[in-house]
Amino acid sequence: MNDDQAFTLQQALTRGIISPSEEWRDRARKRLDQLTKPLGSLGRLEELAAQMAAIRQREEITPLRKAVYVFAADHGVTVEGVSAYPRAVTHQMVLNFLRGGAAINVLARLHHVDLHVVDVGVDADLADATGLLHRKVCRGTRNMIGEAAMTDEQLTAALQVGIQLAGEAAAAGYSVIAIGEMGIGNTTSATAITCALTHCDAVLATGSGTGIDTKARAHKIEVIETTLEHHFAGHINVPPLEILRRVGGLEIAAMTGMVLAAARCGIAIMIDGFISTAAAALAVAMEPNVQGYLMAGHRSEEPGHRILLSHLSLTPILSLEMRLGESTGAVLAMPVLESAISLYNQMATFASAGVSEASV
């Protein structure tokens, strides 16, 4: 894709995305200041309630309508030996999701979040699998170390998967969606995206993923550096869509599409760890107005995640040393968001409760 083509596609993807309403945010803050608590004493919960009011432009009620989308896909770069787990685990874990035995199943059930598992590019025949959203673009990306991970058509199709699901989420009345992924090798892809977007060094952004040792991590850094050299040497401002096409993944592209379209539909987006944050960072690079729709569920242990959160000026809700993916950190943050909305809606005011206000 040349720069002109990338620009045209970007325009189509970002059309109509406006920032959340500052008027509604102010209105929410005024109400929060009347509730029976010291001013500002609910801290981040007050920000979350005000952000939700600004996004939804209404008094959001509880229970929130919550969904989580887990996008699964394989990565050509796994042939370089960048992961502690064999590539087949992507497929095996999708089956685990469908049987209800994975971490995200447990958390989604407990916190009443509707779970949608999306095959956007798993290297296996899942045609007969029930309970799965069949949106396979192809059986995994190509090896980004020497060629673009996706063709133009594959990129567009993967973006479209997320855009379409965001439309369905809006039609279903969800007020907040969590996004997440399963894809052996995808921290390698997310690291390359992080370096290309923020111009940080691969050594700083590369972590141990699912649990590789020091030697394997050194090899992973080499793979990422070679990839970056191949695709971006001498280019400073590569269009975000071209970064995504060359070093991204099908599940990452689907999440980027979903973030853009969810923002357009006025749905709050709870991002998870390193991979989903990379997808969101690409969306923000295309359209800065997206930023106000994002909530960072948690801070993962991957060093690149800290770099991206800082790049996006997002403060994570939770910081529990997790590094699992599947949107587990995002879904775990849902009860905090729901608490914020409940407090906003249900607490008494100083006037209604007959409680004296502060004298200072």
Add this chain to the structure above:
Amino acid sequence: MNDDQAFTLQQALTRGIISPSEEWRDRARKRLDQLTKPLGSLGRLEELAAQMAAIRQREEITPLRKAVYVFAADHGVTVEGVSAYPRAVTHQMVLNFLRGGAAINVLARLHHVDLHVVDVGVDADLADATGLLHRKVCRGTRNMIGEAAMTDEQLTAALQVGIQLAGEAAAAGYSVIAIGEMGIGNTTSATAITCALTHCDAVLATGSGTGIDTKARAHKIEVIETTLEHHFAGHINVPPLEILRRVGGLEIAAMTGMVLAAARCGIAIMIDGFISTAAAALAVAMEPNVQGYLMAGHRSEEPGHRILLSHLSLTPILSLEMRLGESTGAVLAMPVLESAISLYNQMATFASAGVSEASV
């Protein structure tokens, strides 16, 4: 109370408290390592599940049986002008709790935590209030700046309130209890306890409580320094019970009693912010085995809270810039604990799900 009397009372309070079971903790960790996730990738959730197994000495099931106890009392030191709110707010907020309009009501309802409001020393006649646990020892403490906050008898009675409620909690089958408080002036008391226990400087441990300004904070520091000078000048190792009697509060003593007795009964204790952590720190000072039963719900904005968490080697579950009290931070952490237990119980193992394990 002389040192001998304090020692005898301490012995009675701490009898029979043993550490959580390391055998059960190991057993839980072994199971966690078999679940379909990269080793250790659930971070703090794995620690919480293992701690719960060690405390309960069984495979705890969900939904957990959860309760929160909010202890209300007044403080003689409020005549010194240490708070942004008038003393009457303690009473007014108790009425707000009973009508269901306070932050803790909202969070307890949302997260299915049974709420118990305890009058252990509110300076108001609450005899006709329904839905309140009537355990008033007296109508507030004396002004600690020039005399001991409590008599020996008042201290013993307030401790007994918490001990008795812990026994009732055990009988009711609660597996985890949150503790918290309401008491205008009680950050001043908690700061004095923190300084006496950890020998830190009052300037470092004093915060703005419910929201006093810089000038009022300077005055609060003076009050605390005068108090410490009066009670502890020249004494390094004051028995914890004597610190509690001289500069504590009735609600703090009740929480200390509850922490000790809950640990003896094998109930996990979710502590909240600065005040409840001061109560727990006194319990640990009396009996170090209590530490293993504590979970820190959150880190509040009060600087003294950080000092106490570090003193107790506790890492808070949440850090959301809250400073409300009422056990709101502890109850907000309950869904995280419940998530940890659910994951531990319900996730598939590599073997049961047919997922390949890591190759390293």
